[in-house]
Amino acid sequence: MKTYLAPISEIERKWYVVNAEDKILGRLATEIASRLRGKHKPTFSPFMDNGDFIIVTNADKISLSGTKWDDKKYYRHTGYMGGIKESSAKELLEKHPTALVFKAVKGMLPKNKIGRAQLKKLKIYAGAEHPHAAQQPEKLEI
Secondary structure, eight states: OOOOOOOGGGOOOOEEEEEOTTOBHHHHHHHHHHHHHTTTSTTOOTTSOOOOEEEEEOGGGOBOOTTHHHHOEEEEEOSSTTOEEEEEHHHHHHHOTTHHHHHHHHTTSOSSHHHHHHHTTEEEOSSSOOSOGGGOOEEOOO
16 A cells, blocks of 8 residues: 655644643643644645644643653753853743744654644744734634
Protein backbone atom coordinates (compact mmCIF):
# COMPACT_ATOMS: atom_id res chain seq x y z
CA MET A 1 0.00 0.00 0.00
CA LYS A 2 1.34 3.43 -0.95
CA THR A 3 1.49 6.46 1.32
CA TYR A 4 -1.27 8.95 0.53
CA LEU A 5 0.10 12.26 -0.68
CA ALA A 6 -2.45 15.06 -0.43
CA PRO A 7 -1.95 17.73 -3.11
CA ILE A 8 -1.10 21.12 -1.66
CA SER A 9 -4.15 22.65 -3.34
CA GLU A 10 -6.45 20.24 -1.44
CA ILE A 11 -5.06 20.93 2.03
CA GLU A 12 -7.62 22.82 4.12
CA ARG A 13 -6.22 24.83 6.98
CA LYS A 14 -8.76 25.98 9.55
CA TRP A 15 -8.26 28.55 12.29
CA TYR A 16 -8.99 27.62 15.90
CA VAL A 17 -9.01 29.72 19.03
CA VAL A 18 -8.05 28.16 22.38
CA ASN A 19 -8.65 29.77 25.76
CA ALA A 20 -5.72 28.80 28.00
CA GLU A 21 -7.25 30.12 31.21
CA ASP A 22 -6.88 27.56 34.06
CA LYS A 23 -5.58 24.87 31.69
CA ILE A 24 -2.62 22.66 32.60
CA LEU A 25 0.36 23.65 30.44
CA GLY A 26 1.50 20.21 29.27
CA ARG A 27 -1.94 18.88 28.43
CA LEU A 28 -2.74 22.02 26.47
CA ALA A 29 0.60 21.96 24.63
CA THR A 30 0.22 18.32 23.50
CA GLU A 31 -3.16 19.00 21.94
CA ILE A 32 -1.93 22.19 20.27
CA ALA A 33 1.16 20.44 18.86
CA SER A 34 -0.99 17.64 17.49
CA ARG A 35 -3.31 20.12 15.77
CA LEU A 36 -0.38 22.11 14.34
CA ARG A 37 1.06 18.94 12.81
CA GLY A 38 -2.31 17.83 11.43
CA LYS A 39 -2.38 14.46 13.20
CA HIS A 40 -6.14 14.77 13.72
CA LYS A 41 -6.75 14.68 9.96
CA PRO A 42 -7.08 11.52 7.87
CA THR A 43 -4.66 13.03 5.32
CA PHE A 44 -1.78 13.24 7.83
CA SER A 45 1.67 12.49 6.54
CA PRO A 46 4.77 13.17 8.64
CA PHE A 47 6.74 14.77 5.78
CA MET A 48 4.12 17.43 4.93
CA ASP A 49 2.77 20.43 6.77
CA ASN A 50 -1.01 20.02 6.65
CA GLY A 51 -1.96 21.24 10.12
CA ASP A 52 -4.24 24.05 11.22
CA PHE A 53 -3.67 27.53 12.63
CA ILE A 54 -4.04 27.85 16.41
CA ILE A 55 -4.67 31.09 18.33
CA VAL A 56 -4.03 30.85 22.08
CA THR A 57 -5.59 33.54 24.26
CA ASN A 58 -5.16 34.20 28.00
CA ALA A 59 -1.69 32.63 27.98
CA ASP A 60 -0.84 34.60 31.12
CA LYS A 61 -3.52 32.65 33.07
CA ILE A 62 -2.07 29.18 32.39
CA SER A 63 -1.62 26.83 35.36
CA LEU A 64 0.99 24.31 36.42
CA SER A 65 0.40 21.45 38.82
CA GLY A 66 2.24 20.89 42.09
CA THR A 67 5.24 23.06 42.92
CA LYS A 68 6.34 23.50 39.30
CA TRP A 69 6.00 27.29 39.47
CA ASP A 70 9.20 27.35 41.54
CA ASP A 71 10.82 24.01 40.66
CA LYS A 72 10.58 24.07 36.86
CA LYS A 73 13.64 25.80 35.39
CA TYR A 74 14.22 27.28 31.96
CA TYR A 75 17.79 27.75 30.73
CA ARG A 76 19.35 29.98 28.09
CA HIS A 77 22.93 30.83 27.21
CA THR A 78 24.32 34.27 26.39
CA GLY A 79 27.13 32.91 24.21
CA TYR A 80 29.87 33.99 26.60
CA MET A 81 31.86 31.67 28.83
CA GLY A 82 29.88 30.87 31.96
CA GLY A 83 26.91 32.71 30.52
CA ILE A 84 24.17 30.21 31.37
CA LYS A 85 21.07 31.89 32.73
CA GLU A 86 18.34 30.17 34.72
CA SER A 87 14.82 31.30 35.48
CA SER A 88 11.84 29.62 37.11
CA ALA A 89 8.46 29.26 35.45
CA LYS A 90 7.04 32.02 37.65
CA GLU A 91 9.80 34.47 36.64
CA LEU A 92 9.39 33.60 32.96
CA LEU A 93 5.62 34.16 33.15
CA GLU A 94 6.16 37.61 34.70
CA LYS A 95 8.70 38.72 32.07
CA HIS A 96 7.22 37.05 28.98
CA PRO A 97 3.62 35.84 29.53
CA THR A 98 3.48 33.92 26.23
CA ALA A 99 6.86 32.17 26.55
CA LEU A 100 5.65 29.23 28.66
CA VAL A 101 3.14 28.07 26.04
CA PHE A 102 5.55 28.79 23.18
CA LYS A 103 8.41 26.77 24.70
CA ALA A 104 6.14 23.86 25.63
CA VAL A 105 4.69 23.57 22.11
CA LYS A 106 8.06 24.13 20.41
CA GLY A 107 9.54 21.21 22.32
CA MET A 108 6.80 18.90 21.02
CA LEU A 109 7.27 19.71 17.33
CA PRO A 110 9.89 18.21 14.98
CA LYS A 111 13.31 19.85 15.01
CA ASN A 112 13.56 20.54 11.27
CA LYS A 113 12.14 22.77 8.50
CA ILE A 114 8.64 21.34 8.84
CA GLY A 115 8.59 21.94 12.58
CA ARG A 116 9.64 25.56 12.11
CA ALA A 117 6.92 26.07 9.50
CA GLN A 118 4.34 24.51 11.83
CA LEU A 119 5.42 26.75 14.70
CA LYS A 120 4.73 29.84 12.57
CA LYS A 121 1.05 28.83 12.52
CA LEU A 122 0.85 29.25 16.31
CA LYS A 123 -0.31 32.68 17.52
CA ILE A 124 -0.13 33.32 21.29
CA TYR A 125 -1.61 36.31 23.13
CA ALA A 126 -1.48 37.16 26.84
CA GLY A 127 -4.93 38.73 26.96
CA ALA A 128 -8.35 37.72 25.70
CA GLU A 129 -8.15 39.83 22.53
CA HIS A 130 -6.52 38.79 19.25
CA PRO A 131 -6.29 40.49 15.83
CA HIS A 132 -7.37 37.44 13.79
CA ALA A 133 -11.14 37.98 13.72
CA ALA A 134 -11.08 38.25 9.91
CA GLN A 135 -10.08 34.57 9.66
CA GLN A 136 -13.28 33.58 11.51
CA PRO A 137 -11.62 31.13 13.94
CA GLU A 138 -13.67 28.36 15.51
CA LYS A 139 -13.56 27.82 19.25
CA LEU A 140 -11.64 24.68 20.23
CA GLU A 141 -12.35 23.08 23.60
CA ILE A 142 -9.38 21.29 25.13
